Amino acid sequence: MSVLLRPFTPADLPAVLALIDEDRLPGQPRATPELFAEASRGSTEADGHWWGAYGAPEVQVAVGSGGGIVGAVARARRTEDGAGLIPWLHCREDPVVADALLSHATAALSSAPGGPGPVDAFPFATALTQGLEGLPIGHRPVTHAALERAGYAGERLWRYMRADLPRPGLPRAEGVRVGPARDRGASRRLEVVRDGRAVAEAVIGRPVQGIGVLWWIEVEEAARGRGTGRALLGSALDALGGLGATQAVLYVDDDEPPGGERDRTAANRLYESAGFVEVDHLWSYALGGYAPRDAAAAQA
Incomplete structure (x- = not known):
């Protein structure tokens, strides 16, 4: 499957919300326009102290060969030093889409003045979740594998219970x-x-x-x-x-x-x-x- 990456537009919102909801875990809220808007501002009640160090995220969508949206990823930069952040990514656990989204977001974030810089992925919660800090690897094994293929080093942080x-x-x-x-x-x-x-x-x-x-x-x-x-x-x-x-x-x-x-x-x-x-x-x-x-x- 060929994948084209382009910036998110408001017309993409229903498709992106559906993507996010397909990965929703038990004990997590449904994706709504209000929660998406808060996440797009780079704010959340749970980890607002972390988000305060970053600019507002930019969202890119992946468009499949049939013209439909098959994935989406958010990226942001730390204001102080330009270090990169990938707070969320959704791809229906398709490895081709996961690789394309990660390649695009990581390349964009690593092209900082002075050479490639560090990039963190899934380090803290967004407004799209109730405090979900990290990637749930049991439910998202394809995304986990894509991160490893891209050279990211993973660290287990939390046991999530409900x-x-x-x-x-x-x-x-x-x-x-x-x-x-x-x-x-x-x-x-x-x-x-x-x-x-x-x-x-x-x-x-x-x-x-x-x-x-x-x-x-x-x-x-x-x-x-x-x-x-x-x-x-x-x-x-x-x-x-x-x-x-x-x-x-x-x-x-x-x-x-x-x-x-x-x-x-x-x-x-x-x-x-x-x-x-x-x-x-x-x-x-x-x-x-x-x-x-x-x-x-x-x-x-």
């Missing part, structure tokens, strides 16, 4: 103080208070299309082993339900093996026992330099 709400079998914490969250664009911060001070906290996000995010739970070491984390989890999921969520998602940075400094065995055990099910593992990618293998495949 559960339906409510979860009535969980305990609820006593002495919970609820207030606005201070970071990540989150909605609520819950604290378990003992003797006048917080010994545990949970942060939850504003639900989108009935999907809420549990950003994290943290329990002080002295308060662990008493069921505090499990009870706080129950209270946090109740709070998400009160905000209108019918399902919850979370991300566990369990890339380190058991016994390491950031061992997440206990966290995984807690979430699994509460009914959360693994959906996929999320990877991000980096390319230190780039030499186009086939410049003719990437048409502006």
